[in-house]
Amino acid sequence: MRLPACGANFSSGLPAAKEGSVKKNPFSKQYIGEDTRRRDLVAPEREHDPYKARAKSAGPAVCHQCGACFNAGRWFWSEEAPSGAPRELCPACQRVSDQFPAGEIHIGGDFALAHREEILSLVHNCQRRESGDHPMSRIMAISAGDDEFLITTTDIHLPRIIGNALERAYKAQAVFSYPPEEHFVRVKWARGYSANQA
Numbered sequence: 001m002r003l004p005a006c007g008a009n010f011s012s013g014l015p016a017a018k019e020g021s022v023k024k025n026p027f028s029k030q031y032i033g034e035d036t037r038r039r040d041l042v043a044p045e046r047e048h049d050p051y052k053a054r055a056k057s058a059g060p061a062v063c064h065q066c067g068a069c070f071n072a073g074r075w076f077w078s079e080e081a082p083s084g085a086p087r088e089l090c091p092a093c094q095r096v097s098d099q100f101p102a103g104e105i106h107i108g109g110d111f112a113l114a115h116r117e118e119i120l121s122l123v124h125n126c127q128r129r130e131s132g133d134h135p136m137s138r139i140m141a142i143s144a145g146d147d148e149f150l151i152t153t154t155d156i157h158l159p160r161i162i163g164n165a166l167e168r169a170y171k172a173q174a175v176f177s178y179p180p181e182e183h184f185v186r187v188k189w190a191r192g193y194s195a196n197q198a
C-alpha cells in the first residue's frame with residue numbers, strides 16, 4: 001500500500017531547472033546537529049557505480065533536470081553554471097528517471113509505525129543536511145506497507161546516515177547489508193514488538 005501524501009511530502013521530486021538558469025540547492029540546510037557525514041562510513045569499497053559515468057577528468061556539465069553542476073570531478077550546487085557547460089542528466093536524476101535506487105532503508109516495528117511523522121521528519125532532515133553538500137545523495141521515494149516504511153535513495157551513503165541517525169535517536173540497532181558485487185546498500189531498522197519477530 002502506497003501513501004501518496006507521504007511520498008509527495010518527502011520524495012526528492014525536484015522541479016526541472018529553467019532553461020538558461022541554474023538552480024541553487026533546493027534542499028534547505030535547516031538541520032543543526034552532530035555532523036556524521038562520511039566519517040562513520042565503514043562499508044568496504046563498493047563495486048563500480050554504473051551511474052557514475054563521468055570521469056573526474058571530464059569537463060564541466062549542468063543537469064538539465066535539477067540544476068546540479070559538475071566540475072573538477074564532483075557535483076555541486078551553484079548559482080552559476082560553469083561557463084560553456086553542456087546540459088545533461090546527473091546520476092541522481094538518471095536513477096530517479098530509471099527508478100533504479102542505489103540504496104534502501106526498511107523501517108519497521110510498532111514504535112516506528114506509531115511515530116511515523118516523527119521518524120519521517122528525522123529522515124527528511126538527514127536528506128536536507130546530506131544533499132546540501134552532496135547533490136547526488138537524495139531520497140527517491142517513501143512508501144509504507146502494513147508493517148514497515150521503505151525509503152529508496154539515489155546513493156549508497158544516505159541509507160547509512162539515516163540508519164545511524166535512527167540508532168542514535170531511538171536506541172535500536174540497524175542492520176546494514178551490502179549485496180556482493182553490487183553498488184547497493186540495504187539498511188533495516190526496527191524497534192518494538194514486531195521487530196522481535198523479524
Ligand SMILES: [Zn+2]
Pocket residue numbers: 063064065066067068089090091092093094
Ligand atoms: Zn540532476
